[in-house]
Amino acid sequence: MAVRGWVLGLAVASLALGAGCSSAPKQSHTAVTASPTPIERLNTGSMRLAQTPFCSRLSDAALRDALASKKLSGVKATRWGNGDKADVETGLDDVVHEIGCRWSHDQSSASAWVFARSTTAQQAQAVVADSGRHRGCRAATTGVSFGSPSVRQACRLSDGTRRVRVAGLFGATWLSCEVAAPGATPARDVRERADAWCVQVANALNTTR
Structure with missing residues (x-):
């Protein structure tokens, strides 16, 4: 089973919460373009996120902003569902227990995924505590309004890539999203792009819109 660097607690929990997962069905939705709400003003308390396929609801404009690209030609799109075999982080295809997608080009990428099973506050707190224990990474819980x-x-990855990942618990749904960029990109730029991307992802998943 594929396990991301700081979601081990959730992956283990999935085994206890239920087995026999099947691949998520493909769905067609109209792309959602949210207003440019700053992440710190996102009204997460009133949001309810679905644990269903959502990638087709993310607009081209949101992708261009996340990748800092005027065009999407040459961008590789990858999607995966619960129970699929996918290379999410380990470099090897393995069975995953999440629903998500990634758009990548060279060292730049934008990704988002939801855990396929309900998550408790205790499990989420364990993931948050683990998020700052990885080499080359720093984690902050202040100034982040992305669930509770x-x-x-x-993170600065081994190849020099800068990556910012934002994650949080919305009700019983654990959502993660990230933006990666070449090492020469200013850290603030990557953070701002990741925050804006995550707002778009949360709005695409929000069932109360």
Whole structure:
């Protein structure tokens, strides 16, 4: 089973919460373009996020902003569902227990995924606590309004890539999203792009819109 660097607690929990998961069905939706709400003003308390396929609801404009690209030609799109075999982070295809997608080009990428099973506050707190224990990464829980609890993790990967990941618990749904960019990109730029991308993702999943 594929396990991301700081979601081990949730992956283990999935085994206890239920087995026999099947691949998520493909769905067609109209892309959602949310107003440019700053992440700190996102009204997460009133949001309810679905644990269903959502990638087709993310607009091209949101992708261009996240990738800092005027065009999407040459961008590779990858999607995966619960029970699929996918390379999410380990470099190897393995069975995943999440629903998500990634758009990538060279060292730049934008990704988002929801855990396929309900998550408790205790499990989420364990993930938040673990998020700052990885080499090359720093985690912050202040100034992040992305569910409760929530965390922003900023990493410098081994190849020099800058990556910012934001994650949080919305009700019983754990949502993660991230933006990666070449090492020469200013850290603040990557953080701002990740925050804006995550607002778009949360709005695409929000069932109360």
